[in-house]
Each structure stands twice: as C-alpha cells, then as structure tokens.
Amino acid sequence: MRGVRQVGVYAPLLRLDCAAASRALKFSGLAGRRDGYRAVAGWDEDAITLAVEAARGGLADPDALIFASTSAPFFERLQASLIVDALGLPRETRSRDVSGSRRCAVSALLDGLLGRGTTVVAAGERRPGRPGAASHLAHGDGGAAAWVGDNAPARFLGWASLSHDLIDIYASREHPEPYAAEERFTKESASIEILAPTIRRALDSAGLSESDIHHAAVHEPTAGMWREISRATKITAPNHANEVTTKLGDLGAAHALFAFALAAGRAKIGERILLAGFGSGCDALVFEISGPMPGAEQAEATLNEGVVLSDYVRFLSLNGALELDWGVRSEFEQKAQATVLDRYGRDVIGFVGGRDGAGNVQFPKSRIPVRPDANGPEPMQDVRLADGRARIVSVTADRLNYTPDPPFWFGLAQFDNGARVMMEFTDADVRGFSVGDPVAMRLRIKSHDRRRGMRNYFWKAAPARRPALGG
Numbered sequence: 001m002r003g004v005r006q007v008g009v010y011a012p013l014l015r016l017d018c019a020a021a022s023r024a025l026k027f028s029g030l031a032g033r034r035d036g037y038r039a040v041a042g043w044d045e046d047a048i049t050l051a052v053e054a055a056r057g058g059l060a061d062p063d064a065l066i067f068a069s070t071s072a073p074f075f076e077r078l079q080a081s082l083i084v085d086a087l088g089l090p091r092e093t094r095s096r097d098v099s100g101s102r103r104c105a106v107s108a109l110l111d112g113l114l115g116r117g118t119t120v121v122a123a124g125e126r127r128p129g130r131p132g133a134a135s136h137l138a139h140g141d142g143g144a145a146a147w148v149g150d151n152a153p154a155r156f157l158g159w160a161s162l163s164h165d166l167i168d169i170y171a172s173r174e175h176p177e178p179y180a181a182e183e184r185f186t187k188e189s190a191s192i193e194i195l196a197p198t199i200r201r202a203l204d205s206a207g208l209s210e211s212d213i214h215h216a217a218v219h220e221p222t223a224g225m226w227r228e229i230s231r232a233t234k235i236t237a238p239n240h241a242n243e244v245t246t247k248l249g250d251l252g253a254a255h256a257l258f259a260f261a262l263a264a265g266r267a268k269i270g271e272r273i274l275l276a277g278f279g280s281g282c283d284a285l286v287f288e289i290s291g292p293m294p295g296a297e298q299a300e301a302t303l304n305e306g307v308v309l310s311d312y313v314r315f316l317s318l319n320g321a322l323e324l325d326w327g328v329r330s331e332f333e334q335k336a337q338a339t340v341l342d343r344y345g346r347d348v349i350g351f352v353g354g355r356d357g358a359g360n361v362q363f364p365k366s367r368i369p370v371r372p373d374a375n376g377p378e379p380m381q382d383v384r385l386a387d388g389r390a391r392i393v394s395v396t397a398d399r400l401n402y403t404p405d406p407p408f409w410f411g412l413a414q415f416d417n418g419a420r421v422m423m424e425f426t427d428a429d430v431r432g433f434s435v436g437d438p439v440a441m442r443l444r445i446k447s448h449d450r451r452r453g454m455r456n457y458f459w460k461a462a463p464a465r466r467p468a469l470g471g
Contacts, residue, residue, distance in 0.1 A: 002113050003152030003287060006294040007261035008145040010053035011248050013427045013462075014040040015306040015469060016315050018137050024312035025132065033137040037469070038249040040309055041126045041141035043318055043404035044426060044444040047071045048079050049457070051124030052086045052443045054143035054254070056387075057295075062147065063117035064094040068105035068253045070171070071127045072097065073455055083122060085349040086443050086457070088384050102219060105144070105253040106277025110285060112148035113156045119148045125252035130177045131321050135169075138223065139178075140249020144257035153291040154264055154273065158206025162198040163281040166190060168221050183222050190221045194282050196232035199274065202284035206272075210234040213286070214271035217241055217259035219278045223250070235274065240266070247303040247469075258299060264289065265296030305466040307429050318405060329402040334447035336456045351441060351459045353419055354380030361385075361419040383417065386441045386459055390415040395425065395433045409433055413461045427462040438464040 015037040022031040041050065047069040055065075065087075067080040080095035098104040105123035112119035124143040129136035168186040171178045180186075195218070203210065216239040220226055226239040241259035244251065251258055256277045263273045267289040276284040309315060316322035344364075346352070353363035357378045360371050363385055367377045395411035402408070409425035409432070425433050426444055439461035446458035 001150055001152070001155065002148065003156040004109075004146050004154040004260075004264070004293070005118075005149045005152040006058055006147040007257070007264060007299070008054045008056065008058060008295045009143065009258050009261050009299045009302050010050055011039045011140075011142040011302050011306070012041045012045055012050070013307055013429070013466060014042065014309045014318070015248075016040050016137070017308050017310045020310035021137055021312050021315065028132060030132040032132075032134050036246040037306075037308070038137055039140040039142050039251075039306070040315055040318055042426060042444075044446075044460070045141070046073050046126050046445060046455070047124035048073065048082060049124070049443045049445065050126065050141060050143035050254075051122040051145070052083055052143075054124065055083070055087060055120055055122040055145040058120055058145065059118060059147050059149070061090060062093060062120045064096075064112070064119040065089065066095070066108040066112070066119060066121045067097045068099070068108050068121060068123040069097075069125055070099055070102060070104070070252055071125050072099060082349060082457070085346045086386075088350045088352070088386065099253075101279030101281070102252050102255070103277030103279040103281065103283055106256050106275065106283045106285070107161075109146055109148060109257070110159055110161070110283050113159075113285070117149070121146050121148070121257070123254035123257055125254050127171075127252055128177050128320060131316060133177070133180075135178050135180060136319075136321070138250055140251050142248055142251040142254050142258065144251070144254040144261060146257050146260070153289060153293050154287040155290050157208070157272070157286045157288055158202055158204075159283070159285045160198050160201035160205055161281065161283050162194055164194050165280055166194060186221050187225055187228060190278065191225055191228040191232055195229050195276065195278060198282040198284045199229070199233050199235070199276060202274070202286050206286040208272065208286065210236075212272055213237045213274045215240060215263040215267050215273045216276075217256055217263045217273060218276040219256040219259070220245075221278055237274070243303065261293075261296050261299040262303070264293040265300055304469050306469045307467060308470055314405075326402055326404070329400070333451075334449045334456070335452060336447070336449070336454065349443075349457055350384060351386035353383045353385050355383050356380055359418075361415070361417045363419055363421050383419070385415060385419060385421070386443070388415045388417060388419070388441065389464065390439050390441075390461065392425070392433055392435055392437045392439060392461070393420070395435060397432060413439060424460045425462070426460040429463065429467055433463075440464045
C-alpha cells in the first residue's frame with residue numbers, strides 16, 4: 001500500500017514571454033522557442049530555495065529527505081542538510097543529494113517507494129544557459145516535491161528502469177551550460193530505444209495494458225515527443241508534462257514531479273497515472289488514485305499565476321548570462337564565517353525566533369529579551385517565523401543601495417504573533433509594496449560571495465497572493 005502521500009510545487013513569480021524574447025533575437029536567426037512562457041528565477045533564487053518552497057507545508061518529520069537537482073550550487077556541501085534546517089525538520093532526519101541526470105528526482109522517488117518509512121523528495125532547478133542556445137528559452141526554473149509513505153492516495157502499482165548512456169545533453173565543470181546533441185537524433189533514439197520499452201515493462205510490472213493508463217506525466221527529452229512515444233507505446237492518455245513545458249518551460253529534475261502533481265489533481269478515483277523520468281536512461285512508475293491528493297491544487301494554480309516579463313535584457317541579467325557594471329556600490333565583501341553559521345545557522349536558515357516569559361516574540365533571540373521591563377537573562381521558547389503571516393508597517397524603495405534587480409525594497413514586517421522584524425522584500429509586482437500589504441516568508445539568497453563561490457540564505461517577505469498570469 002505504499003505510494004505518494006502528498007505533492008508540492010513552486011515556480012518563480014516572473015514568466016518570460018518567449019515571443020518577446022524571440023523578437024529580440026530575430027536579427028540573429030537564433031529566435032528559438034516562439035510561444036508560451038519560461039519561468040524565470042529572481043537573482044536571489046536558486047535550486048535550493050526553489051526546492052524548499054516546493055517542500056514547505058508537507059507531512060511532519062519524515063524519516064528521510066532527498067534533494068534532487070542538476071543545477072545545485074554546491075558540489076562539496078550537502079544541500080539536503082541545509083534544506084532540513086530550512087524546513088525546521090529534526091536534525092536526525094536522514095539526508096542526501098542526488099544529481100547526474102534529469103531523472104534523478106524520479107529515481108529517488110522510486111528508491112523511497114521500494115524502501116520503508118516516509119521520504120520527501122525535493123527537486124529544484126535553475127540551469128544556466130547561453131544566449132542564443134535553444135535551451136536558454138526552452139528551460140525553466142522551478143521546484144517540485146513528493147512525499148512517499150504508506151496508506152497513500154496515489155497507490156504504487158509497478159515500475160521499470162533502464163540505464164542507457166544516451167548523451168542527448170550534458171554539462172560539465174569545464175562547460176557548465178548544457179550542451180545539446182542534434183534534436184532528430186535525440187527524438188529517434190530516446191523514444192524507441194529508451195522510453196517506450198521502459199514504459200511497456202512498467203505496465204507489465206503493474207499487470208496493466210496501455211488502455212488502463214488515464215494520465216501521463218512523462219518528461220520528454222525535447223518538446224513535442226509525446227506523439228512518437230504514444231505511438232510506440234499505444235498509450236493515448238494526455239501527457240500533462242506538455243502543459244508544464246508551455247507555461248513554465250522544461251524544469252529539469254523537477255519537471256516530471258510537477259507534471260505528476262498536475263495529473264494527480266485532475267485524476268478521478270480509480271484512474272491510473274504513468275510517471276516517467278528521462279536522462280541517461282529512464283524510470284517509469286505506475287500509480288492508481290484512491291483519494292484526493294494533498295497539495296495537488298497548488299500545481300493548477302501555479303501554472304496560471306505570475307508576472308509577464310518581456311524585457312529580454314532584464315532576463316539575461318537575472319539569468320546570469322549578462323554581467324552589468326553596477327558601480328562602486330556593488331564592490332563589497334560578503335563573506336560569512338563558518339563559525340558563525342555553525343553557531344547560529346539553524347536559527348537563521350529556519351527563521352527561528354524566541355518567545356520570552358511575558359509572551360513577547362522577537363528575532364533574533366537574545367539572552368536578555370528586548371522587552372523594556374526585562375531585567376536579566378530569561379529562557380526563550382523557539383518560535384518559527386518562516387511559516388508566519390505578517391503585514392508591512394513601513395516600506396522603502398531604495399535605488400541607491402546595490403541590488404542586482406533594482407529597486408532594493410526593505411522595511412518592517414509585523415507578524416501576527418507580535419514579532420516585528422526589519423526585512424528585505426522580494427517578488428514585487430508592477431504595483432510594488434505598500435503599508436498594510438499582507439506578506440508571506442520566502443527563503444532566498446541573502447548575499448552572494450562570488451569571489452569564494454559562497455551563498456548565504458535568509459528569509460524575505462513576499463506578497464501573500466500572486467496575480468493571475470497576464471492579469
């Protein structure tokens with residue numbers, strides 16, 4: 001009776017209008033993708049923050065957490081441990097990172113299904129790209145998560161795996177931008193040699209025929225391949241991964257899980273879903289829906305919200321493909337000491353404040369409360385502010401202070417529990433921020449020490465509600 005118990009998804013606020021980007025590239029003949037949108041991460045988002053946002057609000061205290069990404073910022077630092085702290089999970093939670101191919105999240109999900117206990121797989125991607133490359137507009141930034149356990153509404157029926165070193169795309173330390181093989185070669189080889197036979201074996205494992213599949217969440221190596229895969233497997237179900245590609249772009253390791261969340265929300269009780277991850281082979285899994293899937297409604301909403309971005313130069317800057325000279329105000333060191341992170345890191349990354357003996361909540365914690373009548377040290381009870389709601393009580397838009405995406409928004413946030421914290425604001429829409437606006441907390445990059453390749457994370461206040469896409 002093991003299966004997927006809950007799902008979660010997240011996409012950045014900005015959605016690049018691919019038609020506008022193609023017009024900007026028209027002179028070169030490298031127009032690339034000409035329709036739909038591409039989710040664009042802010043300067044303060046990366047694979048870690050995207051995965052954290054997707055995994056928030058999940059089942060309490062899983063036995064294990066697995067972080068899946070092909071664009072993780074560190075390769076000599078376990079990012080899953082950082083995510084454990086960001087989600088406020090016990091440090092006894094087992095943690096590990098997986099990478100190496102776009103199917104790493106589905107592979108981790110399969111390992112959890114074949115094991116015991118509760119496992120959360122959190123995937124996040126923000127892949128670099130070179131302007132003019134087809135992947136630069138085809139790829140998107142986003143995250144997805146899935147919780148594995150017993151008595152799940154998506155019951156696990158069968159599976160199959162295939163390892164095949166098909167180099168349709170690769171990235172290396174010497175060439176971090178993805179390098180793609182010829183598209184026709186990829187389509188012919190991937191559908192016939194890898195995806196179709198693995199899917200057929202997964203159906204055999206589940207004791208089902210192709211007509212028993214009602215929904216597909218199949219990550220296609222290149223857009224538009226489902227027709228060939230459907231013809232080869234005789235599965236006529238809609239592939240919800242196509243809609244994710246149109247609205248957000250190819251989300252890499254997070255793509256199949258995002259599509260599965262979308263399919264699980266649309267499936268009726270008794271219907272079956274095919275989930276397949278692709279990359280250096282394939283993992284194909286079959287599920288049957290036995291009840292409502294927690295978190296699935298979030299996938300539908302995420303596809304249809306956001307702010308349209310039509311400024312191609314701003315996109316290049318946010319994506320790291322264009323380095324602007326920000327002047328002398330940007331020339332300062334942002335190094336964080338490992339000793340400080342070790343001492344206070346869990347409270348910072350988890351946004352944990354303290355409640356004193358009189359019931360007042362403050363951040364950061366201190367031996368002596370900031371309460372005016374406090375006259376000595378007091379014990380403080382941990383209070384997690386990351387999940388709290390707040391309102392803006394003061395706000396400033398600063399165009400002199402350096403930020404990679406001006407203006408620099410900051411001010412005071414008043415939490416419902418009484419805490420008042422000076423914070424940076426992020427994800428401003430065309431209206432900006434105003435006093436009284438409700439805000440929610442988002443984990444973001446606080447500072448980036450590019451000289452040493454170090455990132456520091458903290459929480460910022462973002463609008464509690466997002467606008468409808470194009471609204």
